[in-house]
Amino acid sequence: MSRQGNRRPENPKISRELFVLTYGALVAQLCKDYEHDEDVNKSLETMGHSIGIRLVEDFLARSAVKKCRSYSETIEIIAQVAFKMYLGITPTVTCNSPARNEFSLILEKNPLMDFVEELPAGRSSLCYCSLLCGAIRGALEMIHLDAEVTFIQDALKGDDVTEIGIMFLKKTESKKHKRNK
């Protein structure tokens, strides 16, 4: 497929079903490969991480957002621009504890889990959407913000909504410009 000049089609539509099916097949295969849920979770998270470090550049190139000046700004951008751009949903942001830089993203509906009712027996601690967590963590790492991303609530485990918790660790600076006396 050749690209005509520099006119890039704006987001050529691929079927969402295909994407959801692909993700489902991925998780199912990982479950077959690994016995323990923690291994599956870890694999998903690592895969998500390598997606996140590349996705962030695509996001920055296409959305032209300016440098965020605070953690809450960063979270807002993630929720309102990034999630919208890639998954088509806009999670709500709540602030758990600004002093310790903890935030939550609450997803009412998660396209990845549209067709999943509940976790199979014996896989009760599987975090189905670990890939999302890994992606967020990878993306934040590339803009020099270390964060821990975990699931606080998971719709597949009986909660109402899916809640992703993001806790920012100490900000890593790329430039050492603290030499000004």
Add this chain to the structure above:
Amino acid sequence: MTSTEVRPTPSTELRTRTTTEVRPTKRTSTAFPPSLSAGPTMAARSGERRLLLQRLPARKDGAAWARAGNPVGKGLPSGAGAGRGVASRVSSGGSGSLSLLRGVKGPRLAMGIFSVFVVNKAGGLVYQLEHYAPRAETEKTFSFPLELVLRPHDERLLVAFGQRDGIRVGHAVLAINGAEVSGRFTADGKDVLEYLANPAHYPVSIRFGRPRLSSNEKLMLASMFHSLFAIGSQLSPEPGSSGIEMLETDTFKLHCFQTLTGIKFVVLADPRQSGIDALLRKIYEIYSDFALKNPFYSLEMPIRCELFDQNLKLALEVAEKAGPFGPGL
């Protein structure tokens, strides 16, 4: 330090500009009147040589700018071309001279983009493309004694004095009697200076020209620029400045764009070329598409993706011909 890219002329000033995050000056080069960005008029004129008229901002003391008229056309963007005088500008030297080329009005020519560099977070060169390198080479036959003064510099023999005809100071010895020299030795392995000191070898035909940068030199220059970029942000009087965004000399302009992730895209272009800001954003998009989405490309490593090359060259050509990218392209 090798400085073969910036030719030492009487009026060379290395001007750097660092801007804060909030840019106070609006760059007029991207807000081009629509009539000037039309393709057909550009194509019709691209082959002509004519004076490039520039309207310069009024000097503070009311005097007029003195500027040597330069016949320009395709193929003469850099000072290496024989017979083209480098623009000598009488300038006030203060901050007023920084925005000289901002107010370019009048028809724009399809001038060149010389090269593109991509530098990773650590300062290593990840990608380099020489799109257009004006290389003027002159070959002449000389008789003993040689009037030019040659001096070894960094594994090459450069002309130090005795500029004549097309041979300028800074040019390197490229070939002797048709055989390319490698560094300071001839093709047979003899030292060039000794060879030229022996009257028995004359008359000899020597080819001079601007030396090409080796890939090691490019690596070194990229990491040097990376450091200067960081220093630029510290030198700036405004707090919270970005690094060097543009470096302007008489013969080229270096534009740099650093992404939030630390990758730098550096474009060297003719000073009259506009639309480089949009081009840098476009290169960022191309990088995020063809380099990053390639699963076999590891981050921070040299980019060896054919699609990236192709699309980048396409984008450069579009930028040269049509100027700034429109919002829909």
